[in-house]
Amino acid sequence: MTAAAAVEVAVSTVIFALRRSPADDRMTVWLPLVRRIREPFDGRWALPGGPLGPNEDLAESAARTLAETTLLTPQYLEQLYAFGNTDRSPGERVVSIVYWALVRSDEADVAVETENVRWFEADSVPELAFDHNVIVDYALWRLRNKLEYSHIASAFLGDTFTLSELREVHEAVLQKPLDPANFRRQVESSGQVVPTEQLRTGGRHRPARLYRYNTAAPDTTSGPLGARPLPGRTQG
Amino acid sequence: MTAAAAVEVAVSTVIFALRRSPADDRMTVWLPLVRRIREPFDGRWALPGGPLGPNEDLAESAARTLAETTLLTPQYLEQLYAFGNTDRSPGERVVSIVYWALVRSDEADVAVETENVRWFEADSVPELAFDHNVIVDYALWRLRNKLEYSHIASAFLGDTFTLSELREVHEAVLQKPLDPANFRRQVESSGQVVPTEQLRTGGRHRPARLYRYNTAAPDTTSGPLGARPLPGRTQG
Numbered sequence: 147m148t149a150a151a152a153v154e155v156a157v158s159t160v161i162f163a164l165r166r167s168p169a170d171d172r173m174t175v176w177l178p179l180v181r182r183i184r185e186p187f188d189g190r191w192a193l194p195g196g197p198l199g200p201n202e203d204l205a206e207s208a209a210r211t212l213a214e215t216t217l218l219t220p221q222y223l224e225q226l227y228a229f230g231n232t233d234r235s236p237g238e239r240v241v242s243i244v245y246w247a248l249v250r251s252d253e254a255d256v257a258v259e260t261e262n263v264r265w266f267e268a269d270s271v272p273e274l275a276f277d278h279n280v281i282v283d284y285a286l287w288r289l290r291n292k293l294e295y296s297h298i299a300s301a302f303l304g305d306t307f308t309l310s311e312l313r314e315v316h317e318a319v320l321q322k323p324l325d326p327a328n329f330r331r332q333v334e335s336s337g338q339v340v341p342t343e344q345l346r347t348g349g350r351h352r353p354a355r356l357y358r359y360n361t362a363a364p365d366t367t368s369g370p371l372g373a374r375p376l377p378g379r380t381q382g
Numbered sequence: 383m384t385a386a387a388a389v390e391v392a393v394s395t396v397i398f399a400l401r402r403s404p405a406d407d408r409m410t411v412w413l414p415l416v417r418r419i420r421e422p423f424d425g426r427w428a429l430p431g432g433p434l435g436p437n438e439d440l441a442e443s444a445a446r447t448l449a450e451t452t453l454l455t456p457q458y459l460e461q462l463y464a465f466g467n468t469d470r471s472p473g474e475r476v477v478s479i480v481y482w483a484l485v486r487s488d489e490a491d492v493a494v495e496t497e498n499v500r501w502f503e504a505d506s507v508p509e510l511a512f513d514h515n516v517i518v519d520y521a522l523w524r525l526r527n528k529l530e531y532s533h534i535a536s537a538f539l540g541d542t543f544t545l546s547e548l549r550e551v552h553e554a555v556l557q558k559p560l561d562p563a564n565f566r567r568q569v570e571s572s573g574q575v576v577p578t579e580q581l582r583t584g585g586r587h588r589p590a591r592l593y594r595y596n597t598a599a600p601d602t603t604s605g606p607l608g609a610r611p612l613p614g615r616t617q618g
Contacts, residue, residue: 152436153391155466155477200388200475204466228464228479230391230440239436241391241479243464295531 153239157207158195158278160226160246160285161218163254164302164318167267173318174267175286176254178216179274181262186236187275191266193282195242208245215263217256220247222301226285234277242276246285248301269321293319297338297359308346308354309333389475393443394431394514396462396482396521397454399490400538400554403503409554410503411522412490414452415510417498422472423511427502429518431478444481451499453492456483458537462521470513478512482521484537505557529555533574533595544582544590545569 165176179191194215198207205223212218223245230241259265266272268286273279292298299315300307313329333339340360345353401412415427430451434443441459448454459481466477495501502508504522509515528534535551536543549565569575576596581589 153434155389155391198389198466198477201468203468204464204477225463227461228440230434230479232437232439241434241440241477243466243477 153241155198156195156240156242157198157204157211158193158242158244158281159208159212159223160193160244160282161212161216161220161249162246162268162285162289163249163265164251164315165254165265173314174269174321175289175319176265177268177271177282178218178263178265179271180215181264182275183262186238190275191264191272191278192275193244193278195244198243204243205245208243208247212247217258218247218249218253220249220253220301222249222298223247226281226288229277229281231277240276242281244281244285246288248289248298250302250304290319300359306342306344306356306358308356309339310351310354312339312357389477391434392431392476392478393434393440393447394429394478394480394517395444395448395459396429396480396518397448397452397456397485398482398504398521398525399485399501400487400551401490401501409550410505410557411525411555412501413504413507413518414454414499414501415507416451417500418511419498422474426511427500427508427514428511429480429514431480434479440479441481444479444483448483453494454483454485454489456485456489456537458485458534459483462517462524465513465517467513476512478517480517480521482524484525484534486538486540526555536595542578542580542592542594544592545575546587546590548575548593 160177162175162177164173166172167174178194180194182188182190182192194212195208196211196214198204199210202210204225208223209219212220224247226244226246228241228243232239234240234242254265268282271279271282274282289298293316299312299319302315303311309330310326312333313324313326316329317324338360339357342356342358344356346356347353396413398411398413400409402408403410414430416430418424418426418428430448431444432447432450434440435446438446440461444459445455448456460483462480462482464477464479468475470476470478490501504518507515507518510518525534529552535548535555538551539547545566546562548569549560549562552565553560574596575593578592578594580592582592583589
């Protein structure tokens with residue numbers, strides 16, 4: 147297997163969180179990037195990641211490099227795609243298995259920004275190392291597509307949420323305003339969410355009903371391998 | 383990157399075609415397997431595949447090993463998943479990037495069966511090498527899931543098909559009989575297929591209208607990277 151020995155395997159992760167844009171205070175999709183401090187692409191921003199360790203599974207490698215670079219331990223971590231074009235890294239052959247993760251805003255807040263770790267708005271990242279712009283665009287496409295037919299929004303929200311909070315997630319991901327009454331009608335008629343007995347109280351607004359995703363209408367789209375709890379964690 | 387050098391990269395493919403079951407003449411899902419002729423798992427059946435060549439992209443590697451072992455050149459070839467658990471291959475660390483392909487029955491017929499290449503019904507494959515049973519089950523799950531929300535059936539049928547042919551594909555993949563009148567109503571009301579001006583004539587049956595998938599209702603589920611034409615081929 148001499149041919150195969152020349153190929154290196156790396157694992158990288160796209161981690162999305164929702165944050166307010168400093169420009170207009172709207173919620174938008176953000177992701178943390180890491181500045182490269184060696185060639186190739188010295189100085190460019192890149193996805194967090196690194197070489198696959200000989201004794202770790204793919205998802206473990208994604209979780210480890212994430213924690214090392216960003217201090218994040220997301221509950222939702224799913225394999226996105228394997229990128230392996232011959233020309234994606236000058237002078238070496240690297241196949242990158244890319245995971246993607248969604249974190250709640252309060253989880254994202256533990257991620258410390260440093261000179262070499264910074265959060266960017268996903269729709270306006272700079273020119274990245276390797277083919278990482280292609281990867282970010284693909285992850286964004288997957289996020290927007292999957293929002294329509296899965297329970298993925300709860301990864302941003304936790305188990306219970308108001309319909310206003312759910313709408314804000316949809317608006318942030320799809321980058322367009324949604325009519326509150328229409329949104330409420332569509333969500334309620336879909337059967338995908340069900341009301342709980344709890345209310346969200348406090349804050350500036352009047353108490354609002356909390357909802358949760360309907361586990362009787364299971365989210366089958368992740369499939370048997372799609373999203374798995376990480377070792378020692380429970381699935382979000 | 384010494385840690386990464388110990389990891390080998392292989393590319394394997396699950397190729398599905400519809401064939402009649404010898405037991406009861408019903409159409410079922412079949413796939414070709416290759417008998418291993420060396421350790422590990424000497425003598426066991428496995429998915430067609432092999433080590434990633436240093437100068438080939440992932441999809442090219444899948445197409446090459448497919449052609450070498452089965453003579454098949456499928457028009458639909460999509461990345462399925464990367465399998466990389468540490469315990470999946472005794473004595474070596476192999477990450478397998480798995481593709482999946484669908485071929486029409488007439489394409490599948492060119493695949494010659496030999497002592498070491500044989501077609502199996504996907505629901506009753508023997509105990510395979512490595513974690514290939516898990517991979518086949520996952521690919522079957524993906525096929526059944528994707529049939530519901532994409533134009534994937536046309537990969538079995540070609541560009542035009544009668545509604546009876548389309549129903550037969552759904553029955554074969556889902557492994558259950560479907561009421562012809564209900565199926566016709568559901569398909570026509572979905573807007574996913576549109577009638578053409580052509581009829582299927584000849585054979586035992588009266589002429590039947592040919593349909594095609596509605597390209598104005600695009601199949602977005604494959605995404606920007608999901609299914610790509612292979613070099614030198616047109617997309618089916």
